[in-house]
Amino acid sequence: DQQVKQNSPSLSVQEGRISILNCDYTNSMFDYFLWYKKYPAEGPTFLISISSIKDKNEDGRFTVFLNKSAKHLSLHIVPSQPGDSAVYFCAATGAGSYQLTFGKGTKLSVIP
């Protein structure tokens, strides 16, 4: 049973446009959500996070939106740059556990 789902395995976006990566979760006990960026043969790099008490968190070009009622979050990257091309993982934690539950990832390709 997959508790964190990233239904789009890949996404292509033109440079300068907005990239929107989506993530859905099923476990209502999750209260903290994170996005990681990963290049091949490297460890994930933390990008941005959001607590369940908020519905938006912004850091530079990255904004994460959380819709608790829909159990949905999204990562917006504006403007997209070729260096953003990577696999993006959505992760969630909660219920007093520090363990992260990851989605399967979305491969973002930003086309120059």
Added chain:
Amino acid sequence: GAVVSQHPSRVICKSGTSVKIECRSLDFQATTMFWYRQFPKQSLMLMATSNEGSKATYEQGVEKDKFLINHASLTLSTLTVTSAHPEDSSFYICSARDPSPVAGGADTQYFGPGTRLTVL
């Protein structure tokens, strides 16, 4: 962000030998570290949770006698793959939980660069 290192980055060994992978948090103390495994084109799979000063907690299906974890200090956790076989070949990644409130969040984990293990 916080820095986590792993050593070695790449190791090739013969079947039947043991391999030790180190994970260090360089600029913070991590009471909790995690070990993940990633197969090609798949997500990260949590293997075990490493707690400083106590026994590791293993996920279902992970053999604790095969994957020995030691978290002897607040900045170091080690994963030893004992009697490695070709099916153990994988990309192993550790992460450390930064408990600092000024970090991305109390539950933010920072990942090491990973270790590519190839067992011949």
